[in-house]
Amino acid sequence: MDKAKAYIDEHKERFVGELFELLRIPSVSAQSVHAPDVVRCAELLAGLLVRSGADRAEVMPTEGNPIVYAEKIVDPAAKTVLVYGHYDVMPVDPPDRWETDPFEPVVRDGRIRARGADDDKGQLYMHVKALETMLQTGTLACNVKFMIEGEEEIGSGSIARWCGLHRELLRADIILVSDTSLLSWKVPSITCGLRGLCYVEVEVTGPNRDLHSGLYGGAVANPINVLSGMIASLIDAEGRITIPGFYDGIRELAPQEHREFAAAPFCEAAYCKSLGILETQGEKGYTTLERTGIRPSLDVNGIWGGYTGEGAKTVIPSSAYAKISMRLVPGQDFHKIGELFAAYFRDIAPRSVKVRVKVLHGGAPYVSPTDLPAYRAASAAFEQTFGRKPVPFYSGGSIPVISVFEKELGVKSILMGFGLDEDAIHSPNESYPLANFYRGIETIVRFYANYTAMETA
Amino acid sequence: MDKAKAYIDEHKERFVGELFELLRIPSVSAQSVHAPDVVRCAELLAGLLVRSGADRAEVMPTEGNPIVYAEKIVDPAAKTVLVYGHYDVMPVDPPDRWETDPFEPVVRDGRIRARGADDDKGQLYMHVKALETMLQTGTLACNVKFMIEGEEEIGSGSIARWCGLHRELLRADIILVSDTSLLSWKVPSITCGLRGLCYVEVEVTGPNRDLHSGLYGGAVANPINVLSGMIASLIDAEGRITIPGFYDGIRELAPQEHREFAAAPFCEAAYCKSLGILETQGEKGYTTLERTGIRPSLDVNGIWGGYTGEGAKTVIPSSAYAKISMRLVPGQDFHKIGELFAAYFRDIAPRSVKVRVKVLHGGAPYVSPTDLPAYRAASAAFEQTFGRKPVPFYSGGSIPVISVFEKELGVKSILMGFGLDEDAIHSPNESYPLANFYRGIETIVRFYANYTAMETA
The missing domain is CATH 3.30.70.360 (Alpha-Beta Plaits)
Structure with missing residues (x-):
């Protein structure tokens, strides 16, 4: 791992520069005026995947926006990790609330500032750079595939059918996704539930x-x-x-489950303060984490x-x-x-x-079991990089494709996201800390090491 | 009157042409981008008043948009009629619902189509052409003053103070206003109440x-x-x-007043049909005319x-x-x-x-008594031109300045409007029938004849 860490450190400025190329393209899927940008973004991403070491990368048509497929096959008998992400972004409304141009990325106060800096260009690009790092340091011991779509922010309308048409191509043991957040920098977490x-x-x-x-x-x-x-x-x-x-x-929560939610690290007062509100509100009989996580x-x-x-x-x-x-x-x-x-x-x-x-x-909603080998590999990777075992977290967000993958491909997903609440995804002034970007790459590399070392797939 | 009618008929096309000049200026008071248009409209109107026979016409500054003042003094000892109107118009939103350019007036199906065709450029211009008609036919027997403001659609914010500063200039026996509607072409009405x-x-x-x-x-x-x-x-x-x-x-309505409202010509089914709704709704215990008129x-x-x-x-x-x-x-x-x-x-x-x-x-709301001499003069004028005595009507609309005039100048107003419900004021595709424009001029000329013939002012 020292070699991998050193490689990341040596090339980190170039990594960010490549990400900036992606961020400069306003690939807003909700607005038809940006349709050409969406295609341009897919093409650039395919190019970056090849430059990073993929054997092949293709912009594959769907009924909607294209999907970027790429792969690095090291040994057909080895395990296969399928990486999912999305290159489309949310609209920038209201545009007058942005302090910097949403499509002219800059680093300020240690954060990459741009629409998509976190969600999901910044997070998906960690996987591209993890691949490069493993190839350049000779540590990749399994196959890696990528499917990066362009309709996540408008409901992933085309990917289910596309998956159904390419089951063989997409054969994998686990799907790896970084499109979620950590509870905080000090409290790493892996998302186990999505609404x-x-x-x-x-x-x-x-x-x-x-x-x-x-x-x-x-x-x-x-x-x-x-x-x-x-x-x-x-x-x-x-x-x-x-x-x-x-x-x-x-299903109503059992008393034990209420206790588990209550035990999760969460400070209501700090939550309210960070949002500038006097109090939370919601369904009677449930806590804030329950209201956003499982209700x-x-x-x-x-x-x-x-x-x-x-x-x-x-x-x-x-x-x-x-x-x-x-x-x-x-x-x-x-x-x-x-x-x-x-x-x-x-x-x-x-x-x-x-x-x-x-x-x-x-x-559809999704729940991921915490006893999967891949979950354990991810958990250990976080513990190695963050120095603390990650908390299983039930997020209120939706990544509808996750349940589509289970249905269409029969493969479970591990949601190892590195965003932070402060990243303001979907809001004006979206940003992503450089520290999370670099540590994300390292954690992903460690995941592969842990996962390929395991007996069972 | 025959001379006046003949004059109107002879010049009617020119009258409409002059009105078109006013309608072409997008004097939208609610939108600051149109501030120069508002001033341009006031200047054009002053010019038209002079061309129509006013002794003087001035664009007078206020704290907001200017007021056009004009006068024709025939005899300082005679009665004085003060005409009020407004040259500003409502915004055109939503612009894509207009069938013709809102600021390029055309006549189609006997209607002038433009923003302001009725409210209030079309209606105020009847008074300008009534002045010309009386002067050219030698029938004007009283003084006429005009005060035409440019902030009616945004609350007439400047006119109260302006009136207070010009009490002597504005001295009059009655204020005449055409900024309301007839119940219908067949049921003429004079507005006695405003909300x-x-x-x-x-x-x-x-x-x-x-x-x-x-x-x-x-x-x-x-x-x-x-x-x-x-x-x-x-x-x-x-x-x-x-x-x-x-x-x-x-004050709650007395049973007699409920009966008077019930007796007014009104068809609920036709009202619903013209609006494309299945039923009206509102405050329990009141009829549609009461809900819109006096509640x-x-x-x-x-x-x-x-x-x-x-x-x-x-x-x-x-x-x-x-x-x-x-x-x-x-x-x-x-x-x-x-x-x-x-x-x-x-x-x-x-x-x-x-x-x-x-x-x-x-x-403030306003109620006008029906026993004023000027009301009787107006009522007789309608009867002469429409062949039917006008109904006193309580409109749900607001012309807040009317109560301002009573307070600042101590003068009552007569609301003889010639609009129709179908004119779609404040909506896309505003229009004003040519027939109403011409008959309005004739009715106004008759009002002056009736009014100056009366013993009491």
Whole structure:
């Protein structure tokens, strides 16, 4: 390992420079104006994989954005690790809140600042540089494959079918993913649970045109007021989601599990302080870690309607809109939840409006066992680099593809992410510490060493 | 009158051509980018007034947008009519819903199509052409003054002070205003009641930055969900506004007044059909005409927050916003209502968010007596041109300056508007029928004849 550590140290500035090439491309999958950037980013990534030692790297078409596939086969009889990541990024809205250009990466205060610095370009590139390090130091003892997609931020719509078409190519013993966070730099963690997702867009329409709120106000249902009321009624006073059947199939936590969550390192006061809020809130009877980790939730991600410009306009708009997402937990099926939501939302609409519900995308929740050999290899790697055994963590986020891989490829995933809460992924001023980037590469190299040394795959 | 009618008919195409000059200027007072257009519009209007026969016309500065003052003094001892109107217009949002360029007027299907075609450039210009007609046919027997402001659509913020500074200049016996609508072409009406207005903007802030809705959803208050709930709680199940003290001072309708409202020509089914809605809604115990005419109301005029672009973004935004207006009736003070709203909105906010309330502007309600000589002169003029006695009508709209004039100048106003519901003021595709424009000029000329023939001012 000393050789590997020395290699990383010697080449670390070049590693960051290569990552900057990736970060400069605005591969925003949610905005069609960036479609050419998405393709350009895939092509650059394939090139970087070859430069880093892959035998082959291909930009493979899908029904949506292309997937970058690459591999280094050292011995067909050896174990195979399949690395998953995504090269697409979230939109930058609101752009005026960025302190630096989101697509002109800089290092400031020890952090790489750019959209995608953490999620997921920075994290996926650690795997590319771990491959180079192992090849250049002669320590790679298994096969490595990469599948890096370009639709993770919009629901990974194409990868399931693509996996189904390439089962042989993707044959592997374990999938390795870095797209999650550490509890903190001092408390390393491996993500063992992910929530699922059901994302919908709703439209509430009242009158057939925008109306003058003076002439009609008081007699004609205002779609914004109606939509607000409908949103408000989706969660009750106890923090429970009111959609009939929403909680069906969810296993309640056993007292022992409540105790395990309570034992996880977490400081409510520090959490509130870092967010600038006076208190948390949520479903009655659960703690913050339970509410975000293993209980479902419902959030409005966007709302708009009427006049939102400067000054005042006295209008009753014809329509109002919202984007609403639900995080799901084991026992919930995102297809069924989408149907339940749509039926309920139509049901609670007053007769004075018409309602349209469009399910945009969804994904299944995932739980990873902590007794897998690969989990133990990852756990030992963290302990070696961080000096502390990592905590198994139930994240509230969703990586819907993880359950897709289990279903389509029959392979489990290990979520060894190196992000930090402060990285502000999905927010303005996303960043990723250089220290995490370098230690991530080292931890990944150690994982391979531990994993290939094990008897069982 | 035959001479006047013949003159209008002979010159009607030129009249419309001049109005088009005004309509081509995007004098949108709510958007600072249009500030130069607002001034340009005032200058053009002053020029048109002089061309139409005014002794003098001036663009007079205020603390905000200028006011166009003009006069034709025929005899200092004669009666004086003061015409009020506004040359500013509403924004055109959403611009993609316009079938023709909002600032390139055209006549199609007998209607002038442009922003401001009715509200209020089209209606105010009838008064300018009525002046020309009376001068050219030698029938003007009283003094005429004009005060045309440029801030009506943003709350008439400067005119009160300006009126106070120019009381002598503005001395008049009656104020004449065309900025309202007829019940229909077949049912002429004179507006006797206007609602007041209190317009606020609210901001609800939760976490100090946008958050990933997966990682935080379920534990951190989402400002959009919170704002939706707060908006929903402003109106109860009976359609009553829940702000404590909101209804204080409002006189309840007497049974006789309910009967008068019920007797007004109005068809609920036709009203719903024209709006494309299945039913009206509102405060329990009141009819549609009462709800919009003499009862207060509360509407959200705009709402925004989070991700509103294409596709999906899983964000809990730091803040959410809404523009909310309340229509007020006699007995309500808009300053006090603004304070009550702000206090209540802060009061109902959960501890998990911070709330900011900004009162943008307001105006007092107004009621005009139907036994004024000028009302009788107007009523007779409508009867002469429309063949039917006009109905006294209580409009739900607000022209806050009307009560300002009464307070600052001690002069009552007669609201003889010629708009139609179909004119879509404040909406995309605003229009104004040529027939209303021409008949409006004739009715105004007849008003002067009737009014100057009366013994009492």
